[in-house]
Amino acid sequence: MLKFGQNANNFTYPFVLKACGELLLVEIGRRVHCEVVVMGFELDAYVGNSLLVMYSRFGDMEMVKRLFDGMPVRDLTSWNTVISGYTNNRDPFEALLVFGLMGELGVRPDSATLLSVLPACCDLVALKQVIEVHGFIVRNNVGYFDVEVTNSLIDVYCKCSFVIGARTLFEKMSGRDTVTWNSMTLGYVSNGDHFESLRIFCRMISEGARPDQVTLITVLGACDQITALQFGTSVHALITRRGFAMYTIVGTTLIDMYAKCGCLDRSRSVFDEMLEKNLVSWSAMIGALGLHGRGIDALMVFNEMKETGIKPDEVSFTLILSACSHAGLVNDGHCIFNQMMKEYGINPKDEHYSCMVDLLGRAGHLNEAYQFIKAMKVKPTFDVWAAFLSACSANHNIELAEIAARNAFQCKPQRVSPYVLLSNIYASEKRWEDVGRVRSMVRQMGLKKLPGCTFIELDKVVHRFLVGDRSHSQSEAIYAKLEDMRHQLKGLYTPDTSSVFYDVNEDLKEKMLWDHSERLAIAFSLIKTGPGTVIRITKNLRVCRDCHTVIKLISKLVSREIIMRDIHRFHHFSNGFCSCNDYW
Numbered sequence: 001m002l003k004f005g006q007n008a009n010n011f012t013y014p015f016v017l018k019a020c021g022e023l024l025l026v027e028i029g030r031r032v033h034c035e036v037v038v039m040g041f042e043l044d045a046y047v048g049n050s051l052l053v054m055y056s057r058f059g060d061m062e063m064v065k066r067l068f069d070g071m072p073v074r075d076l077t078s079w080n081t082v083i084s085g086y087t088n089n090r091d092p093f094e095a096l097l098v099f100g101l102m103g104e105l106g107v108r109p110d111s112a113t114l115l116s117v118l119p120a121c122c123d124l125v126a127l128k129q130v131i132e133v134h135g136f137i138v139r140n141n142v143g144y145f146d147v148e149v150t151n152s153l154i155d156v157y158c159k160c161s162f163v164i165g166a167r168t169l170f171e172k173m174s175g176r177d178t179v180t181w182n183s184m185t186l187g188y189v190s191n192g193d194h195f196e197s198l199r200i201f202c203r204m205i206s207e208g209a210r211p212d213q214v215t216l217i218t219v220l221g222a223c224d225q226i227t228a229l230q231f232g233t234s235v236h237a238l239i240t241r242r243g244f245a246m247y248t249i250v251g252t253t254l255i256d257m258y259a260k261c262g263c264l265d266r267s268r269s270v271f272d273e274m275l276e277k278n279l280v281s282w283s284a285m286i287g288a289l290g291l292h293g294r295g296i297d298a299l300m301v302f303n304e305m306k307e308t309g310i311k312p313d314e315v316s317f318t319l320i321l322s323a324c325s326h327a328g329l330v331n332d333g334h335c336i337f338n339q340m341m342k343e344y345g346i347n348p349k350d351e352h353y354s355c356m357v358d359l360l361g362r363a364g365h366l367n368e369a370y371q372f373i374k375a376m377k378v379k380p381t382f383d384v385w386a387a388f389l390s391a392c393s394a395n396h397n398i399e400l401a402e403i404a405a406r407n408a409f410q411c412k413p414q415r416v417s418p419y420v421l422l423s424n425i426y427a428s429e430k431r432w433e434d435v436g437r438v439r440s441m442v443r444q445m446g447l448k449k450l451p452g453c454t455f456i457e458l459d460k461v462v463h464r465f466l467v468g469d470r471s472h473s474q475s476e477a478i479y480a481k482l483e484d485m486r487h488q489l490k491g492l493y494t495p496d497t498s499s500v501f502y503d504v505n506e507d508l509k510e511k512m513l514w515d516h517s518e519r520l521a522i523a524f525s526l527i528k529t530g531p532g533t534v535i536r537i538t539k540n541l542r543v544c545r546d547c548h549t550v551i552k553l554i555s556k557l558v559s560r561e562i563i564m565r566d567i568h569r570f571h572h573f574s575n576g577f578c579s580c581n582d583y584w
C-alpha cells in the first residue's frame, strides 16, 4: 500500500499490527511501529492498543509495559490486553499486580478482565486471590451472571483444590452449559473423588445436558481409576448411541478404560473396530496388552503398527519395553531397546532404563541389571533404582537391595515405598534389628505408608475396603467367609509373613494377613455373586506375596477366575495359577 504513495492512518495501522502479531512477524512489526512513531500515531488509543496486542503476541512484555506506562489515555481494552498478555506469557504474578492497580485507580473491570485474571490465579494456585476476585464479582455485580466467568471460577477453584467452593457455585448456577458440567466432573477427578465425578455425570445426563468428547474422556478416565467396568460399559453404550464412537480419541480412551478394568477382549474389539487409528490408539493397545502380561501379542501389534507406516515415539517404546518386561521377554526387550536408539535415533529416557532394569531383574540377571545401571549415560533416577530394588527383593539379594535402597532414598527421600520394600526384605530374613532401624528412619522422616485399599464393583456400585475394614454393612458375613477359607487353606501353603512389619508371633502375623483389603473384597464378592462369575478387584498398591499365593489357592478352591489390578499390572488368577508367573 505504501508503495503506491498512499499513507497509512490510524485506521489502517491497527490491521497491519494485528496481522504482524498473528503471524509473529517480529521484524516487520517493529518496523511498522517505528513508522507509527514517525507518523505521530503512537498516542492514538486505537493504534496504541493494537501495539499492546502485537507485542504481547511476540512475548515482549517489557515493551508492552513501556508502551502501557506511556499511554496518555488507557481504556478498558488497554488494561485487559496487558493483563491477558501477562497471563498468556506465563507471568501470573504481574497479571495480578496490574489487576490490583486497576482497582486502586478505580477502573471498573468487565467479564473479559475476569477471564484473564482467573487463569493467572490458577497458575499461582492462589486461592486467596480467587476468593478476592470472587468477592469482587459479587459486590460489584460484574460478570455475576456470565456463564463463562462462573465456569472459569469453578475451574480455578477445582485447580486450587477448593472443590467445595466450586460445587457451591455450581449448585447456585441457573444456566449450566457443557463446559460447566465438564469443569465439575474433571474437578472431582483431579481431586481424587472419582465417585462424585460419576455422580455429577449421571446428573448431567438425567438433566438433559449434552456431553461432548471432553466429558466422555473425563468420565471414562474416572471409571478406569476405580475399575467401574459396568459404569464404563454403559458410558460406552451412550457413546455408540450418540455417535461419538467415530472419534479416534474417544475410541482410544475406551481401549484404555476396558484394559484397566480388566476386560482386555473388549479393548481389542474397540481397537479392531476403529475406523482410524493414530499413534496414540496403537500405543493404547500395546499398553493394554502389556498391562495384562501379553507380551507376544503386544510385539505383534507393535510390528503391525510399524508396517502401516506409523513411526513409534518415546511413549510407544516405553509401552512395548514394559510389555516385554511383564512377559519376561528378555531378548526381545534388548532388541527393541537397541532398535530404538539405532533405527529411530531416540535417546533412552528414564522410563526406558527402568523398563530394562525391570526386564533383567525379572529374569534374575541382577548383576547384569546393576552393570546396566552403572553404564547409563544419564544419572539414574528414583524409578530406575526402585525397579532395581524390586528385582533385588524378588530375588532375595540383600546386598544389592541395600545399594538400590540407599540410592533410591537419595533421589527421593520423601517416598516411602523403598523403605517398605527394604524392611520387607530384612523381615523375610528375620533381621529384626534392621527392620527396626528402617522403621525408625520412616518415623523420623515423618513418612506415612499409604493405606492399602481394594475396590470392587457390584451392580454398578463400587465398594471400597481398607485393611481390617469392619465398616461394611455385611462385615460379619465377610469375616465369616474369610475364616471359612482360612480353615480350608490351612496346611496347603506356608504363610509368607515377611510383609508383616511387626515382630509378633507367627500365628498373629498370619491373622493380620487375612485382614488385607483384597481378601475382604474377594470374600464379599464370593458372598454376593453366583458360581462362575469372574471376580474383578483393584488394589491401590502392590499386592503382597502372601495375598498373591492365597488368591491363587482361592481361585482353585472356589473355581473362579479372579482378575486383580494392582498398581503396576494385572494378575489373572485361575485354577491355582497367576498370569504374572509370580513375578510382579
Ligand SMILES: [Zn+2]
Residues within 6 Å of the ligand: 513, 516, 543, 544, 545, 546, 547, 548
Ligand atoms: Zn496382602
Ligand SMILES: [Zn+2]
Residues within 6 Å of the ligand: 548, 570, 571, 572, 578, 579, 580, 581, 582, 583, 584
Ligand atoms: Zn500375579
